[in-house]
Amino acid sequence: MGKLIKIILLVLFVGFYVHSQNIDQEVAKYVRMIESGELERASEESRELISSNPNHPGILYLQGRLSTDGIEALKFYQAVVDNFPKSEWADDALYKIYQYYYAVGLYRTADLKWKHLQKEYPQSPYLRSQLSKDAKSMPDEVSETNKIDTTKSQTTIKLIEQPVPTEPPPKLTDVKQPEMPTSQNYVYTVQVGAFSTIENAKKQEKYFIDLGYEVEVTNKIRAGKSLYLVWVGNFRSAEEANKFKDEIKQKFKIESITVQKY
Incomplete structure (x- = not known):
């Protein structure tokens, strides 16, 4: 048994x-x-x-x-x-x-x-x-003391509170331009900044708009903090978003991260 x-x-x-x-x-x-x-x-x-x-x-x-x-x-x-x-x-x-x-x-x-x-x-x-x-190279948390200084010339844009170059680089020519979403199939985007003030987020937004990209600034409240996230492009897949992220980093040394919209 x-x-x-x-x-x-x-x-x-x-x-x-x-x-x-x-x-x-x-x-x-x-x-x-x-x-x-x-x-x-x-x-x-x-x-x-x-x-x-x-x-x-x-x-x-x-x-x-x-x-x-x-x-x-x-x-x-x-x-x-x-x-x-x-x-x-x-x-x-x-x-x-x-x-x-x-x-x-x-x-x-x-x-x-x-x-x-x-x-x-x-x-x-x-x-x-x-x-x-x-x-x-994890940056510090977003803080009001870490302001954008547009008087300094920078060649690298960091993920957060980065200075915006006064002269934008030439547009990408060999990467498909990000599209505006027509349905919820566009669930990925490339985040190029997370700011504690709308003013700094708008400066970053303008930089990418001047390059011809579709840009979205979205406000999120996390752990009692109000953050303004700057998203560039809308993509159907993580692979498409990663390709765009890698291309802008390679050509312009712009740090960003692929995120799923929520």
């Missing part, structure tokens, strides 16, 4: 493991859809999977990726990190938390999340990503 019970338990365990693996594969498929700009399709096709497995770490991560609200997405990612730290989605979720705080200008918090990622998931591919360079 004892041997029979062991066999039954083994079969149940194997079945659960296989089922979990299948869910992970499905989640990975939908994440690829989202990153290629097919957010609506991923949302529609994943509904049954999500409703059937609401507490699976991959499903929680997927719901974060599908969310268009930053705070809501953050809750899903944190649930993965807190409750399933050994799952294959834990480093993905923690990286997204880091990216969120970095995008809204809360750099000290972002730095803590990055160090957490380094400590708990040293083999994570995100540690070798482009944003690892951003983490190494």
